[in-house]
Amino acid sequence: MAGVAPELLSGRAEGYAGDVSVTEAWxxxxxxxxxxxxDVRTKAEWTFVGLPDLEGIGRDLMCLEWQMAPTMQVNPxxxxxxxxxxxxxGNDVNLFFLCRSGARSRAAAEAMTKAGFTAxxxxAGGFEGDLDEERHRGRKNGWKAAGLPWRQS
Structure with a gap:
């Protein structure tokens, strides 16, 4: 099982294994x-913004909302x-949590660590990344900006 290179982690974070770049996750x-x-974003984000495409590496993407629209309450x-x-x-499998920019995915990583998963x-940067100078996402950092495979429905 390949692991995350320790030098590429932002350091073990409190409550989960740490942040990784989109390229390290890939x-x-x-x-x-x-x-x-x-992918822990909402159904609307999956539909209208797009999804990582893992087909080229023979993998399935798991999609499960961390927060549910329209109230954005945490999915109980x-x-x-x-x-x-x-x-x-198994509990030691590498789990990579992705959201729009990294906040919801961090909370999901913390929750699953508390549930007994160790990796x-x-x-970091999520699917769309941070806002750029023009207040647009998808250009500065994140999955899309890194040129990683994605699709839109």
């Missing part, structure tokens, strides 16, 4: 067949649902 996903990418079934979906993977990583 590297591990390509090398470690057990690793999982979990998140930990139980994801733990069930990961039952056969929960927040994908």
């Amino acid at each position: 590297r591990v996903l390509k090398e470690d067949p057990a690793a999982k990418l979990i 079934d998140f930990t139980e649902a994801l733990s069930g979906a990961l039952k056969e993977a 929960c990583h927040n994908v």
